[in-house]
Amino acid sequence: MHVHRRHLLKLLALAPAPALAGCGTTGASAPELASAEAPAPTGTFFYVSPTGDDRASGRSRTAAWQSITHVNTQLANGGIGVYDTVLFEGGQTHFGKIRIPHGRPTGGGYLTIGAYPGARRRPVISSYTLLNKTSDWRRTAPNLWTTDLTPRRAAGRGYDGAQGGADNIGFLRIDGVVHGRRVWRPEDQRAQWDFRCAANALHVWSTANPATLARDIRASCDGHCIALGNSVHITGLRLEGSGGHGIQGSATQVRVDNNELAELGGAVLKGTTRYGNGVEAWIDSADFLVERNILHDIYDVALTAQGGPTSNTGSWRDLTFRNNLVYSCNQSIEFWSDGTPGPGRGFVNCLVECNTCLYAGYVWSATVRPDRDRSVHLLTYGWTLPADITVRNNTFYDATGAYRYSSAPTPGLKCSGNLIVQRTGGRLKLGDPETIEQAPTWVAATRDDVGSTFQVLPQGARLDVAGALRRVAGQRGGCSPPPLP
Numbered sequence: 001m002h003v004h005r006r007h008l009l010k011l012l013a014l015a016p017a018p019a020l021a022g023c024g025t026t027g028a029s030a031p032e033l034a035s036a037e038a039p040a041p042t043g044t045f046f047y048v049s050p051t052g053d054d055r056a057s058g059r060s061r062t063a064a065w066q067s068i069t070h071v072n073t074q075l076a077n078g079g080i081g082v083y084d085t086v087l088f089e090g091g092q093t094h095f096g097k098i099r100i101p102h103g104r105p106t107g108g109g110y111l112t113i114g115a116y117p118g119a120r121r122r123p124v125i126s127s128y129t130l131l132n133k134t135s136d137w138r139r140t141a142p143n144l145w146t147t148d149l150t151p152r153r154a155a156g157r158g159y160d161g162a163q164g165g166a167d168n169i170g171f172l173r174i175d176g177v178v179h180g181r182r183v184w185r186p187e188d189q190r191a192q193w194d195f196r197c198a199a200n201a202l203h204v205w206s207t208a209n210p211a212t213l214a215r216d217i218r219a220s221c222d223g224h225c226i227a228l229g230n231s232v233h234i235t236g237l238r239l240e241g242s243g244g245h246g247i248q249g250s251a252t253q254v255r256v257d258n259n260e261l262a263e264l265g266g267a268v269l270k271g272t273t274r275y276g277n278g279v280e281a282w283i284d285s286a287d288f289l290v291e292r293n294i295l296h297d298i299y300d301v302a303l304t305a306q307g308g309p310t311s312n313t314g315s316w317r318d319l320t321f322r323n324n325l326v327y328s329c330n331q332s333i334e335f336w337s338d339g340t341p342g343p344g345r346g347f348v349n350c351l352v353e354c355n356t357c358l359y360a361g362y363v364w365s366a367t368v369r370p371d372r373d374r375s376v377h378l379l380t381y382g383w384t385l386p387a388d389i390t391v392r393n394n395t396f397y398d399a400t401g402a403y404r405y406s407s408a409p410t411p412g413l414k415c416s417g418n419l420i421v422q423r424t425g426g427r428l429k430l431g432d433p434e435t436i437e438q439a440p441t442w443v444a445a446t447r448d449d450v451g452s453t454f455q456v457l458p459q460g461a462r463l464d465v466a467g468a469l470r471r472v473a474g475q476r477g478g479c480s481p482p483p484l485p
Helices: 005-014 068-077 436-446 465-472
Strands: 045-048 085-088 093-095 111-115 124-126 128-130 137-141 144-148 169-174 177-179 195-198 201-205 217-221 232-235 238-240 247-249 252-257 260-264 267-270 273-275 279-282 286-291 294-306 315-322 325-337 346-353 356-358 376-383 387-392 395-397 402-406 413-416 419-423 453-457
Touching: 045 068, 169 195, 169 260, 273 294, 279 286, 294 315, 294 346, 325 346, 325 387, 325 465, 356 465, 376 395, 395 465, 402 419, 419 436, 419 465, 436 453
Parallel strands: 045 085, 085 111, 093 124, 111 232, 124 238, 232 252, 238 260, 247 279, 252 286, 260 294, 279 294, 286 315, 294 325, 315 346, 325 356, 325 376, 346 387, 356 395, 376 402, 387 413, 395 419, 419 453
Antiparallel strands: 128 217, 137 144, 144 201, 169 177, 169 217, 195 201, 267 273
């Protein structure tokens, strides 16, 4: 389900305005929480504006830099120090992908990436290439139009390909609606906006020049919106339009809070396999906190910790996903591992709590994926390494496939105190016969979600994000998602 931003503004008038208080821990065995306190910015402040100049100092709003490419250069050569702050002008779109160097030190302060103080709207970090000129397109066959995706800077072009991925397109966004049907053979292009990629080229099926049929044509380019390094605080941004992940990396001492991640994924990873998550903590990550973010319209999973078998530590340590709002992603939360078990390896002190996850599988990618039955809120597979993961006090609301899927037994995964809502006849776990109406039998047989609450949603209930938030408000003992964007 794609929700237009103008519709969200209407929904906001109906939605509650919850506080952002977190849940408290309960029980002697509860894992420790990562600190919720946002780190104070330190070091030198640098400013970025679309009207800035990369030849300027960047040290004030009136001497702001212009491009993300220049920011990346300064990050790479040390012009931006390890604990400096980079601020983007709010309410503006900044095209490009942020690349934080690996090997940064841990301890002490953070490199902070955020918005100008007092910004009323988030700055947008966008990976969209814009294809709105009729001259961008040429007819190459009946109902087939081609555009050149060679990386280049041009006025009105959007992302210029400077960080790669320009000709690996995840989806097209046409006048605000995402179209994700990518094919690999010309004969498979049969309907409006079906697309195919080639070296530096995009081929689109269209009854006329695409720029005459739509006012706003955007192509999502491969690559992560932000590639992580150690000791990073990402706050107050909207990340959009990447054919890959929103935020990804193996990193220590990471804080990701108060961001919106939307319209991500669908690019090719290898062969014909497509990918793209919201926040992905790759193996070797530690002290990693993701809270109070909004994630929606994502090809794969909103929040995931995964990786292996090659790694340095073989672990994820002190990882927390808390108080995030997730809706209309294919899956909401995922864990998987590969590697050689051993002391201190695997998922260590990992916590998922107070997240509100709505409408898994009601997403633009649902009709173009090969695994349409696995649209679930909680996904686990490849359970090779040990696990110490607590999933508690979350809301999992209306998934098209099932509440969860596991490819193998999941020792060390502890689920409790969650609110699980499925439509009449909705599945609890793929591979198990029980439906939502048979939750007591399922809990008794599996010992999963002991102490969780199960509710039945009428089969004909309409898709309504704000309505779902109202329905579950206050049921999780103080958990409150951030308000809709």
